[in-house]
Amino acid sequence: MKANTLRASDLRFLLGLLLPALTVHSVSQRPHAAGFVALGVLFLIAALEAFIPALARSPAPLAEGESLRWVLRLFVPLEVALLFAGATAAMNASWPTLAGVAIAVGFVTGAQGITFAHELGHSRHRADRALGWVLMTLVGYPQFMVEHYRGHHVRAATREDPASARAGESLWAFLPRTLAGSLRSAWELEGRQLARRHRGWLASPLLWATAASVAWLLALAALGQWKLLAFWVGQSAFAVWLLETVNYIEHYGLQRRVQADGRPEPFGVAHAWNADHVLSNSLLANLQRHSDHHMHAAKPFAQLEPLPGPQLPTGYSGCILLATVPPLWFAVMDPRRADRAAVGSV
Template sequence: MATTFRVSDLRFLAGLLLPLGLLFNMLVHPDRAGIGAFVIWIAVALVDGFWPGAHRSPPAGGSVGFLRWTLRLYVPVQVALLAVGIWVTARAEWAIVVGVAYGAGFLTGAQGITFAHELGHSRNKVDRFLGWVLMTCVNYPQFMVEHYRGHHVKAATHDDPASARLGESLWRFLPRTVVGSTIHAWQLEAKRLVEMKRGWISSPLLWATAVNVAFLAGIVALAEWKVLFFWLFQSAFAVWLLETVNYIEHYGLSRAPREPFGVQHAWNADHVVSNSLLANLQRHSDHHVNAWKPAAQLEALPGPQLPTGYAGCLLLAAVPPLWFRVMHPRLTEPRWQRNGPALGREGAGG
């Protein structure tokens, strides 16, 4: 498999162009920040859904380092974007505050959390630290514990709060996954500290949570209510995007607790626009079968296929009757329903 730079690797630079575009709008046209983000979301969904040429991404390979450095460079861009968002909303009218908060949440959720996820799967300590920074920016640092030590062990089983069950609507799934994942993350962290004979002072989860609490307390103490709305709204919308993607990725698929993870246990999409923006996240079966594999190397494995990329599926999932109507027939497709041997063994992440 190729590990050298390919021209097709340039598509991953889209992960930097969107936040830079939003940053420009915040500084120059803050009244357009929200509508700009929404237009991009709908445009990606339409391209994924209706342009036949967008249904296949370039094959696995290319430069692991190029994508990794793109993700690293995204981190200071997001921090700058949020700093500008705070500065703008502190002085803006409420209509602009809402639009800027929505635009920021769209980026911190769709790309920030996606990139934090990939950085957290790195064996490099600096990369994992950057993942913690991105998740702390959306007040959801528990993801950095639960995803790697919880979800990647229990994905597509009844015990995983981040795997949606057959017939479960998105709106029933959300409170279950947020509460369950948060509780399980703190339990996993407590267990790790006991096993390593360390105190809570060494826990990155505790420190990240303390930063979140202190930052919110500072905003309240200063009575910056527009800033408070901006910070909480962008975080909530980002987490909504994350957990809705979790809902999509394993909806209605299940395995026994001791059954190895196979291609039949995750939904996939290989739409080039979405995969370019989301660092190949939609090649999800290979990601779970080989959790340490860098995103640039993920392959489009056979298995359950989504009707479109994540941008469109987010909209479908928000309307449960429509989601069920589209997805339930796909659960019985014979191409992947056969219970053959798993293609690999589930790996543990970061």
């Protein structure tokens, strides 16, 4: 039964602030080990969720979820502090240590920063959406703020969507297709919206955010700050890789039927893979309750329901690792997809 006030179990979302804070300490005090610590956390969460049945269920949703949006807002200065700490460590590090620091920082800016930017971008508050733009610009991927909301949410689980993986498509085949397709789609969608509103490109936040990202990298190169440049590109690349790997997982092999009028059927519970594993859900703002998110995009993350749609074998952490090895991924996921199709659910 839903509650009307915050419960002790809802404090689990504070893990979203604990991880970046611990990573600031890691890259500042033990930069040579930071990358191994970050990967260790990923493997540990995956193992715990795969082998402890009690962790496969998250607490019931809240009746009112706005009260937890402050967790997302507080994350933004934490990410800025983390990037500063990572940049400081990278400037004085050996190249192998720099790579580890970039992985540690990118693990947070990707797994959480992009996830929180995604949630903030769905907010009705303009200030929240601005914070989403900030987070995505910090990883050099501002096109997400256009493509996700105006593209992916319209076309998800169709062949027209660059962020929906097709049956039999490996992660490594999906990545170049989604990166190129999402970039192209974002600029096309932005251009159409500007034309509808009779505005020029100078009114486009996508243009300004992209310009800021490029200008920052060019400034680092011009100043000869090669280690800082490598760190920034490295953390951004790892963050984007995590984003697109999660995109790969979320709709793999699921496709909406085409109706008589040529348009896809409405998005339903059967068109996204779901998981309710508590550690990943706590860190990722209930992103794994993905069918409900697509069906009710404006619903705050704490209110999302665990719907009985297609279910992943474990949480996102474990599925990210599975997806990197296509034969393992296909062996686990294709029978699940076939079972859904056999009962007419897909």
